[in-house]
Amino acid sequence: xxxxxxxxxxxxxxxxxxxxxxxxxxxxxxxxxxxxxxxxxxxxxxxxxxxxxxxxxxxxxxxxxxxxxxxxxxxxxxxxxxxxxxxxxxxxxxxxxxxxxxxxxxxxxxxxxxxxxxxxxxxxxxxxxxxxxxxxxxxxxxxxxxxxxxxxxxxxxxxxxxxxxxxxxxxxxxxxxxxxxxxxxxxxxxxxxxxxxxxxxxxxxxxxxxxxxxxxxxxxxxxxxxxxxxxxxxxxxxxxxxxxxxxxxxxxxxxxxxxxxxxxxxxxxxxxxxxxxxxxxxxxxxxxxxxxxxxxxxxxxxxxxxxxxxxxxxxxxxxxxxxxxxxxxxxxxxxxxxxxxxxxxxxxxxxxxxxxxxxxxxxxxxxxxxxxxxxxxxxxxxxxxxxxxxxxxxxxxxxxxxxxxxxxxxxxxxxxxxxxxxxxxxxxxxxxxxxxxxxxxxxxxxxxxxxxxxxxxxxxxxxxxxxxxxxxxxxxxxxxxxxxxxxxxxxxxxxxxxxxxxxxxxxxxxxxxxxxxxxxxxxxxxxxxxxxxxxxxxxxx
Amino acid sequence: xxxxxxxxxxxxxxxxxxxxxxxxxxxxxxxxxxxxxxxxxxxxxxxxxxxxxxxxxxxxxxxxxxxxxxxxxxxxxxxxxxxxxxxxxxxxxxxxxxxxxxxxxxxxxxxxxxxxxxxxxxxxxxxxxxxxxxxxxxxxxxxxxxxxxxxxxxxxxxxxxxxxxxxxxxxxxxxxxxxxxxxxxxxxxxxxxxxxxxxxxxxxxxxxxxxxxxxxxxxxxxxxxxxxxxxxxxxxxxxxxxxxxxxxxxxxxxxxxxxxxxxxxxxxxxxxxxxxxxxxxxxxxxxxxxxxxxxxxxxxxxxxxxxx
Numbered sequence: 001x002x003x004x005x006x007x008x009x010x011x012x013x014x015x016x017x018x019x020x021x022x023x024x025x026x027x028x029x030x031x032x033x034x035x036x037x038x039x040x041x042x043x044x045x046x047x048x049x050x051x052x053x054x055x056x057x058x059x060x061x062x063x064x065x066x067x068x069x070x071x072x073x074x075x076x077x078x079x080x081x082x083x084x085x086x087x088x089x090x091x092x093x094x095x096x097x098x099x100x101x102x103x104x105x106x107x108x109x110x111x112x113x114x115x116x117x118x119x120x121x122x123x124x125x126x127x128x129x130x131x132x133x134x135x136x137x138x139x140x141x142x143x144x145x146x147x148x149x150x151x152x153x154x155x156x157x158x159x160x161x162x163x164x165x166x167x168x169x170x171x172x173x174x175x176x177x178x179x180x181x182x183x184x185x186x187x188x189x190x191x192x193x194x195x196x197x198x199x200x201x202x203x204x205x206x207x208x209x210x211x212x213x214x215x216x217x218x219x220x221x222x223x224x225x226x227x228x229x230x231x232x233x234x235x236x237x238x239x240x241x242x243x244x245x246x247x248x249x250x251x252x253x254x255x256x257x258x259x260x261x262x263x264x265x266x267x268x269x270x271x272x273x274x275x276x277x278x279x280x281x282x283x284x285x286x287x288x289x290x291x292x293x294x295x296x297x298x299x300x301x302x303x304x305x306x307x308x309x310x311x312x313x314x315x316x317x318x319x320x321x322x323x324x325x326x327x328x329x330x331x332x333x334x335x336x337x338x339x340x341x342x343x344x345x346x347x348x349x350x351x352x353x354x355x356x357x358x359x360x361x362x363x364x365x366x367x368x369x370x371x372x373x374x375x376x377x378x379x380x381x382x383x384x385x386x387x388x389x390x391x392x393x394x395x396x397x398x399x400x401x402x403x404x405x406x407x408x409x410x411x412x413x414x415x416x417x418x419x420x421x422x423x424x425x426x427x428x429x430x431x432x433x434x435x436x437x438x439x440x441x442x443x444x445x446x447x448x449x450x451x452x453x454x455x456x457x458x459x460x461x462x463x464x465x466x467x468x469x470x471x472x473x474x475x476x477x478x479x480x481x482x483x484x485x486x487x488x489x490x491x492x493x494x495x496x497x498x499x500x501x502x503x504x505x506x507x508x509x510x511x512x513x514x515x516x517x518x519x520x521x522x523x524x525x526x527x528x529x530x531x532x533x534x535x536x537x538x539x540x541x
Numbered sequence: 542x543x544x545x546x547x548x549x550x551x552x553x554x555x556x557x558x559x560x561x562x563x564x565x566x567x568x569x570x571x572x573x574x575x576x577x578x579x580x581x582x583x584x585x586x587x588x589x590x591x592x593x594x595x596x597x598x599x600x601x602x603x604x605x606x607x608x609x610x611x612x613x614x615x616x617x618x619x620x621x622x623x624x625x626x627x628x629x630x631x632x633x634x635x636x637x638x639x640x641x642x643x644x645x646x647x648x649x650x651x652x653x654x655x656x657x658x659x660x661x662x663x664x665x666x667x668x669x670x671x672x673x674x675x676x677x678x679x680x681x682x683x684x685x686x687x688x689x690x691x692x693x694x695x696x697x698x699x700x701x702x703x704x705x706x707x708x709x710x711x712x713x714x715x716x717x718x719x720x721x722x723x724x725x726x727x728x729x730x731x732x733x734x735x736x737x738x739x740x741x742x743x744x745x746x747x748x749x750x751x752x753x754x755x756x757x758x759x760x761x762x763x764x765x766x767x768x769x770x771x772x773x774x775x776x777x778x779x780x781x782x783x784x785x786x787x788x789x790x791x792x793x794x795x796x797x798x799x800x801x802x803x804x805x806x807x808x809x810x811x812x813x814x815x816x817x818x819x820x821x822x823x824x825x826x827x828x829x830x831x832x833x834x835x836x837x838x839x840x841x842x843x844x845x846x847x848x849x
Contacts, residue, residue, distance in 0.1 A: 048625060049625065054579060055580075129587075129593075131579060131583055134583060149586055149587060201625065221634075221799050222626065222804075223799040223803040223807075224707065224797055248797060249797075252795070255794065258694070259697075261698045422574075423572075423574025423575070423578055424572075424574045426574055426578040427573045463582075
C-alpha cells in the first residue's frame with residue numbers, strides 16, 4: 001500500500017469510527033433538574049473573536065461558541081466537528097474536508113465551507129493583526145500562509161479553498177501527515193462573514209455575535225461573567241445536556257477558591273488549585289481535586305550567548321544536578337511528573353526513550369555533575385556565578401530555591417535569584433538579557449512537533465539561541481515524514497540530540513488541575529486541558 | 542462664583558491635566574515589556590502588523606499628538622488588551638458599578654465615622670472613647686486583603702448567608718460584603734479625624750461661652766461645634782470620595798466586581814497604554830472637580846473663608 005492510500009484509509013477509518021461526541025449520560029444516572037453550570041476561566045478573555053485569541057481563556061470560550069472542522073473528545077482524541085470526513089490526496093499534500101450539511105449558525109443559516117475559507121484568510125491577513133497569524137503556516141504548513149502573513153502575497157492566495165458549499169480543500173507546502181491534529185486549535189473556527197463585515201470589531205458583542213457551536217452568547221460583563229445558553233440550531237443540540245453555562249474570569253486562585261467553596265462555582269479554571277490551600281483541599285475535599293497529565297513542560301533555558309553556558313559541561317552538570325522527582329512530587333505535587341525528555345509521554349504518536357543519564361541514580365548524577373563542573377574549570381578558587389531569572393510567582397520561587405540548593409551541592413556555585421513582573425520578564429527573556437531563565441511550553445496541538453519545534457534555530461521562542469543545524473535537520477525532516485513509525489523515530493532522534501546538547505534543563509511535565517464538584521460528570525482526561533461544557537452533565541444533588 | 546469656576550478650569554484644571562497626560566503617556570512607555578509581548582513570541586511580521594494597527598509604529602511625538610487630538614474629541618482610543626472594546630466602552634460600563642459601590646460605602650462611612658468620632662470626643666477619656674478609638678485603630682491597620690477573605694469565609698462559606706463574590710447588576714445582597722470591606726477603613730479614618738477636631742473645637746472659647754450661657758450640650762454640638770469640627774473632615778472627604786468611587790483594586794478583584802479598579806490594575810499589568818491613560822485622566826479630572834467642591838463647601842461652612 002503506498003503512503004497516500006494508507007493516509008486516506010487512516011483518515012476515513014478515523015472519521016467513521018469516531019462519531020461526533022456529546023454528553024454521554026450513563027443509563028440510570030439521575031440528572032439534576034436544573035442543568036446550569038458555573039465555571040472559572042482564569043482571566044478576562046482578550047477577545048471572543050477566535051481569529052484574535054491569545055491563549056487558554058479565549059480558546060476555552062471559542063470551543064463552546066464555535067465548532068471547527070474537527071474537535072476533541074473528552075480524552076483529547078480528534079473527532080469530526082463540522083467536517084464529517086476528510087481524505088488526503090497527492091501523498092498528503094492536499095486535504096479535502098466534507099462538511100456536514102446539517103451544520104447551522106445560531107441564526108439558523110447554514111455553515112458552509114466559505115465560512116471557513118473566510119475565517120482562515122482573515123486570520124492570516126496582516127490587517128487582522130492576529131497573534132496566531134503564524135499558526136496556519138508554521139504549524140499546519142498551509143501553502144502560502146507564511147507569505148500572506150508576511151504581506152508578500154494577498155490573502156486570496158492562501159492554500160485553502162471552498163470547492164463548493166460543503167467541501168473545503170487545504171493545499172500544503174509539503175505533505176504533512178498530522179495536519180488534521182493541528183486543526184482542532186481554538187483559533188481555527190468558521191466565522192459568519194456577513195456579521196463580521198457588518199459590525200466590524202463589534203461583531204463579538206452579545207447582541208451581534210452569531211456562532212455555530214453548542215452554545216450562543218447571551219451576556220458579557222467584562223471582569224465579571226460571560227453567560228451562554230444552548231444553541232438550538234446546533235446540529236447536535238439534541239445531545240447537549242447543560243442548558244446554560246456561565247464563565248467567571250477570576251484572576252486570583254484564592255478568590256476563585258473561596259467562591260468554589262461557597263458553591264458558586266462548579267468547575268474551577270485549569271490550574272485553579274491554589275498551592276497554599278492544597279493541604280486543606282486534600283483534607284476537606286479530596287474527591288473534588290482532579291488532575292491528569294498535560295502536554296506541557298517546565299524548564300530552565302541556558303543562554304548560549306552568555307559565558308559559561310556555551311560550555312556543554314556546565315549545561316550538562318546543572319541539568320543533571322536537578323532532582324526532578326523532588327520538584328514534581330514534593331514541591332508542585334498535583335500529578336506533575338519528573339521530565340527527562342521535552343515531549344511529554346502522553347503526546348499522540350510519541351513514545352519516550354530512556355536517556356543514558358536518566359538511568360543513573362540521583363547520587364550518580366550528582367557525582368557526574370561534580371566531575372563536569374571541575375573539568376569546566378570551576379573549583380574552590382573559582383566559583384560558578386550566575387543569575388537565575390523567573391517571573392514573580394510563589395511556586396516559581398519555591399522551585400528556583402530548591403534548584404539553587406541542588407546546584408550548590410555539586411560545587412562552588414553562587415546563584416542569585418532574580419524575579420521580575422510578567423511583562424518585564426518576557427521582555428528580558430526575549431531580548432536574551434539573562435543567564436538562566438525559567439520557561440514553560442504548552443502544546444498548541446497534540447503532536448510532538450509542537451514541542452520539538454521550540455528548539456529550531458528559527459523558532460521565536462528559542463530564547464537561549466541554541467543553534468544546531470543538525471537538530472534543525474532532524475525536526476524539519478520529521479515534520480514531513482509521512483510514515484508514523486519513521487516520524488516517531490525521527491522525533492526520538494531529536495530528543496536524543498537535546499539530551500546530548502542540553503540547551504535547557506527540563507524539569508517537569510505539567511498536569512491539568514481542576515476542582516470539580518462531585519455532581520459534575522462527563523469530563524475525561526484531555527491532555528490539552530480542554531473541557532467542553534457540551535460533554536458534561538450535572539447529577540442530581 | 543462663575544469667575545471662580547472659570548479660573549479653576551482654565552488656569553488650574555487644564556494645565557494640570559495636560560501635565561498629567563504627558564507624564565503618564567511617556568512614563569507608561571518607559572515600563573519594560575510592551576502591550577503585545579507574549580509567552581509565544583510572534584514572528585516579527587506579525588508583531589509589525591499588530592503595532593501598525595495600534596499606531597505603535599509611529600514616532601513617539603506623533604503618537605503623543607495623535608493621542609491628544611483624539612482626546613479633544615473625547616476618544617480614549619482602543620483597548621490594547623480587550624480587543625472587542627474601546628477604552629470609552631469599558632469605562633462607561635465600569636464607572637457606574639464603581640460609583641454605585643463607592644457612594645454606598647461613602648455614605649455609610651460618613652454617617653458611622655462622624656457619629657463614632659463625635660461620640661468619642663464627647664466622652665473623651667472614658668471607656669466609650671477608648672473602645673471606639675480602639676476599634677477605629679484596628680480598622681486603620683487591618684488591610685482589606687485580609688478582611689475580605691475573612692468576611693467571605695464567615696458569611697459565605699460557613700453561614701451561607703451572602704454570596705462570596707459577583708455583582709449581578711448591583712443587587713443588594715451582592716453589595717453587602719464589598720461595601721463592608723470598602724467602608725471599614727474610611728469609617729476608622731473619619732472617626733479619628735472627627736474626634737480630634739471635635740475635641741479641639743469643644744475646648745475653644747466660643748463653646749465655653751455657650752456652655753456658660755447654660756445651653757444644653759446636644760444643642761451646642763449641633764448648633765456650634767459640628768460645623769467647625771467638620772472642616773478637616775471635609776478636606777479629607779474630597780479626595781477620599783474620588784478614591785472610593787474610582788474603585789478599590791482589592792475589593793473589586795477579590796469579589797469579582799466589574800468596576801474601574803480591576804480595569805486599572807489589569808491595564809497596568811497588560812501595558813494597555815490607552816486604558817491606563819484614560820483612567821488616569823478620569824481620576825485626575827474627578828480629583829480636580831472634588832477639590833474644587835471641597836473649597837466651595839469650605840466657604841459655605843466657615844464664614845471666614847470666602848470665594849473671591
